[in-house]
Amino acid sequence: MSQLAELQKTFCDALLSPEPPPERLLSELVDDGLALQRFNVYRNNFIVLNGDALADMYPVIKRLIGDEAFRVLATAYVRQHPPQERALLLYGDQFPHFLATLPELSGLPYLADVARIEFAWTDAYHAEEHHRLTEEQVAAIPSEALGQCQLLPHPTLHCIRSDYPIHAIWQANQRCDSNETISLDQGESHLIILRPQHDVEVREVIRGAFHFIKQLQAGISIDLAYEFASQLDSTFDPTLFLSQHLFDGTFYQIKQQPRRLLKQELKRQ
């Protein structure tokens, strides 16, 4: 390793570590008696800049646990998961999982799921543009073949299920001054997050619709997706659902499936 490579690696290790920098790094710095404090400016900047990026992505988590607790968690996260990309746009993708694994947060079991909404929101915000499904695309397919078609949910769409009323929690915390109380007894929620055109939408859907969309996302036919969804939610009415959502941006493409793929799928079922 060249001298420069070694110095840059030592510098990076010291930025990441909560321990004081090693002597072999300090001995490289011009010493006016304040070399340690001067280095610490960089370590502090590194933690604060990346922690701020995390705070931008997770404003609701910050509101729920408070600024100080968020800063502590962000510092730990930045040290465990330093940025892997040059752009910070999607920095923090591991944060929901990180929150889920912290024993200190076990009293806030919904937190990681709320964080998943916030990540999905940002991911959809920066996603590539895709048109929504049009009536012409559907009209081009003979009606008797529709059931065997692949109906593809919008590429920006994320599906999130939680045991807790995370949609209500997320919504109540869109404003700083909200002090609404939400009972966790409201139970599970099923959300889809997507950006059909300009704006990201967070929608709560019924359980059957959620699993129907999730199955369609995996690429199986409309008929099979319905079969699966109706087993989990007998009240799910696909005709009603599609009459409301087929052209509202939930979907972006419909494809006639090749016979061969269908057979493979039937075997899997």
Added chain:
Amino acid sequence: MDEAITSLRSAPALVPSRAGAGLKAVHYQTIIDNQPDIGWFEVHPENYMGRGGAPLRYLERIRADYPISLHSVGTSLGSHQPLDQNHLRNLKKLVDRFQPGLVSEHLSWSHGYEWFTHDLIPLIYNQEVLDLVVSHIQQVQDYLQRQILIENPSSYLQFKQSDIPEQEFLVEAAKRSGAGLLLDVNNVYVSCRNHNWDIEEYLAPIPAELIGEIHLAGHAVQALGDQELLIDDHGSPICTAVWELYRNCIDRIGSVPTLIERDSNIPGFDTLYKEVQFAEHYLQSSREACRVSTR
């Protein structure tokens, strides 16, 4: 969106020798609605490297009315590692799409190991690193098929192995690579104060013709033992001493595109606009003084 695409690049690409402002997401709508009289806007390309969405749509819209400058923070010119081709590709895509009048990057590194600091870390100023930086600047310019400007950094520490003064390193890097310089007047002030360098000595060897852009920003003051360290946080108004230094600079080098940079504690657009007008006023006086003296 479609409307923005059809009207794209109705504004010229060339960044004029006027005052510009850093473009912030919170100001997008105000700028589109009010069309303020500002020479140009600057963005960090890394904030527009998503696959789509609102930031690119807004930039497209604003580019229709204003020239823009791309001020990169992610190339890591001083890394011992090779440049990231993927990042260069993303940068080139933005250059092709938005036709910026200026493209710039910092004299620093942010990728020293397997991950990114997202902070601008200073270099060792010696011959070996100079050769490396020159080669990296040339690679970026070859890839983008255009000249870039290199910005003098703000710094809080120095390496013992440095044996070339920062200003000479910058000038040499620019001359050898064919790049221009982005003179950040606040950074000059911050680094000179932090390292007890003489501001006059710092500025004297920098040839006016190399300077393609000026940056102005605010800084914070941090107590460090019984000394003070200036922190370049772009989070407060530009201080009087930096305005004074700026005026001296443009008296010497003439009017150059000047950016008001603000990256944290972002104020309402009106507050930022006042600083832009202040710089604009200096630039105009400098142009008038220049006309008088050449008469």
